[in-house]
Amino acid sequence: MNDHARPTFPSDEQLVAYLDDQLDSEQRTRIDAAILEDPTLNLRLQWLARSSLPFKEAYDELGRQAPVDRLQSMLDTLPSPERPAMNRRWFLAAAAGLVVSSVVADRLFLGWQLSQQKNNWRALVAEYMSLYVPQTLDHLPTDEAAQRVQLRTIDARLGLNLVPAQLALPRSEFKRAQILEYDGVAIAQITYLDPAHGPMALCVTRSNSGSRHFAQERRYGMNIVYWADMQHAWMLIGHNPVAELEDMAKLLRGRLSA
Structure with a gap:
């Protein structure tokens, strides 16, 4: 297979959309094939699926700190059918887009979790290790x-x-x-x-x-x-x-x- 034909590694946003059933059949087929070929990708998908991240608290934090008026005005410029639904995929994209406004996505996701655990690196390692099986x-x-x-x-x-x-x-x-x-x-x-x-x-x-x-x-x-x-x-x-x-x-x- 040449470099142009090699499939790209799915991003975390794409994997979250896969878990949330937000992809079309062609996109799902491509990710299904990538998961079968790459055990590391399969492990990453399991981690995202089982993650105990506090999404509700993350949304609340985003609401308190995000430039809400500016974000709403941006959304209001879109035709109604194109306005994104408030699912995890939208949240990932919105948080990433707000980096320029000093709202850092890391704080809302794993970084938020790490601060709540008082920098307890053992907890992060344990969650990762919980996915391991002998195979x-x-x-x-x-x-x-x-x-x-x-x-x-x-x-x-x-x-x-x-x-x-x-x-x-x-x-x-x-x-x-x-x-x-x-x-x-x-x-x-x-x-x-x-x-x-x-x-x-x-x-x-x-x-x-x-x-x-x-x-x-x-x-x-x-x-x-x-x-x-x-x-x-x-x-x-x-x-x-x-x-x-x-x-x-x-x-x-x-x-x-x-």
Whole structure:
């Protein structure tokens, strides 16, 4: 397939319109085909479908801060049949258009959620991990050369010096290392597949809040053990029992601080 024939990756707005049944049959067919071909796109669609974002509060915030008179005058210039319905797709487009008026869409969406969670990056990671099933990871190659290349990407963003031997865990298989990013903040995700409990991940981001001992919490049906050193915050998340996760966390912390 040449470059001109390659389908473009659907935007989040198009995926929201797909979920809201706002696309014609041809557009839906194209997105259906893209979802079948790209597991990452399918994961993104599931995330949007299951998102717990507070749309009502976001609308209220938009109403309080948007230049309502200016927006209404713009809408009034359109013929009645062309005026957009107040659905999520319209909201995405309107919010993006209001950036020039200092109404930033990020504040209304994931940024709004992040501020409400007091910058709790673990909650964002947990929501993302809740979509994982064993089939998400079991087809991935596990050769050490590929792992080293992936870890170098993490090292460059987070100032670490990771090698596969440091990250090996009993029973669980190291499957992939990748960088995620939210609002300019890099989060490394190192995923494992546990034969008994399924997907598990070690995640890390930069932190200057000081060293912290192990703590535990539960989110989206998964257990989390988290800790921090002087420059990074870490978490280990999975469906494993808490005691088992903490034993693995202690093993990893010992190696990573050596």
